[in-house]
Amino acid sequence: MMPSLKELAELTGRRYDELSSFEADQEVTAGGLRLKGHVKFRKPRSVVVEYEEYQNPFEEFEIKVSGGPEFSGDDLVNSRVIYEGKTTWIHLLNKGTAYKKQGKRLGSPFTGVDIVGQLGFLPDLVRDFLLKGEGEGEIDGRPVDRIGIKPKSSRRSLFLKDEVFNLDRAELAIDRELGLPLKITYYPGQEEQLRYPASQGGPVFVEYSDFEIDELGRKDFQFDPSKVDKVFEENLVSVEEFEEEFPVSVPFSDLRDKGYQPARDEISVNVDRDNERAFSSLVFIESGEDGGRPSSSIQILAGNFLSREMSRHRSFLSEGGEEVEWEGVTGRLVDRGETVKEQLPEELEREIYEVGWQKDESFYYLLGQGVGRDKLVEIAGSFLQ
DSSP states (O other): OOOOHHHHHHHHHHHHHHOSEEEEEEEEEETTEEEEEEEEEETTTEEEEEEEEEEOTTHHHHHHHHOOOSSOHHHHHTEEEEEOSSEEEEEETTTTEEEEEESOOOOOSSTTOOOTTOOTTGGGHHHHEEEEEEEEEEETTEEEEEEEEEESSSEEETTTEEEEEEEEEEEEEEETTTOSEEEEEEEEOGGGGGGOGGGTTSOEEEEEEEEEESOOOGGGGOOOGGGSSEEEEEEEEEHHHHHHHOSSOOOHHHHHHTTEEESSSEEEEEEETTTTEEEEEEEEEEOOGGGOSOSEEEEEEEESSOOHHHHHHHHHHHTSSEEEEETTEEEEEEEHHHHHTTTSOGGGOOOEEEEEEEETTEEEEEEEESOOHHHHHHHHHHTTO
């Protein structure tokens, strides 16, 4: 006798409850976006992901506008990412470099949605969702039962769980033998489309294959930094600590005199203590009238080491723009706004300039949004006094 829809959902939840770990190939597609890799998961929270393919059609635009994310898709394809429950190791395999980051940093392009290796919503199917039978089928020759789900509360996160983003509906294709999904089709709520531009208004497909259950141990989720040449650990420090310990100078007082304040009370600093190298990304904002919405901002990348993000900025500046000089130091300035003006909607059109230079072993890149060319060059000059 075939189980009822409720029984099938309960069986799926119990199957997840019973396992302690799994590994599988995972593929995510949404419009022009495509992620493919091997994922390992161990309860309660440990995850390892090794990307084989990472195509994000909006990354090229993001790189033109602002330099892009800290780690691009190309970086992630040549990396091993290990989340240990509180911190994440990102090991760039072909660079001999590893980064220890606070929190969960799996490289997913879906902001605020935990989609990589995430099946933790399965035990709550009956409690949290309205269920609808969608029939039977096959995926790669394996029989599946299809269940449509619609959240009783539309605000969810952690990929179909908790409260962050809006879910319209989803469909699960449950492997009849394994009791786990081989495919999840997720339909974002209409108001969420701005957060999912890659889907182009369509669904997000998450597919699993080649599951291995309960064959992983603690060692599969550990990382040994002693075998890597350069190891950077991320720390959050106060402005005072930053000024005392960071190896290159940032003129906080001059920036304040020009009307700019740090956007946050704490600053993220990445430090390789063995090799005495460090880099940081800081954001300063200029408040509008009466302390209202910021009228302009400056992102500062600085350090005595060229991170992956800083290397992209250097390449972008070297390919275009113009030379600028301050008392014997030569840098380059580029109009990023001009390179993307045809792609920016009118409400986002504003001046976007970047200036960068190297002095001895110090590297600086200043990206100004809503900051004029001459003003940005003047601000850059205060770094060289």
